[in-house]
Amino acid sequence: MERKVFQLGDVVQMKKQHPCGSNEMEIIRMGMDIRIKCVGCQHSVLIPRVKFEKNMKKVLRSTLPPDTSIESLN
Numbered sequence: 367m368e369r370k371v372f373q374l375g376d377v378v379q380m381k382k383q384h385p386c387g388s389n390e391m392e393i394i395r396m397g398m399d400i401r402i403k404c405v406g407c408q409h410s411v412l413i414p415r416v417k418f419e420k421n422m423k424k425v426l427r428s429t430l431p432p433d434t435s436i437e438s439l440n
């Protein structure tokens with residue numbers, strides 16, 4: 367199974383949509399837990415990374431181009 371790659375600032379699509387009708391979330395904090403903000407209603411939630419990876423469908427917009435590696439930034 368393909369490993370999901372995501373980073374701070376990414377807008378991701380979730381499998382389940384938020385009650386407001388949007389299923390797009392922006393990653394606003396990374397750590398053991400991940401804080402995501404609903405693009406539709408700006409509501410933010412803190413969820414465990416494992417749960418986030420399970421519920422996240424795909425990255426819609428990334429802050430960096432897909433082929434940019436950390437190394438090339440230095």
Ligand SMILES: [Zn+2]
Nearest residue numbers: 384386404407
């Ligand atoms: Zn919402």
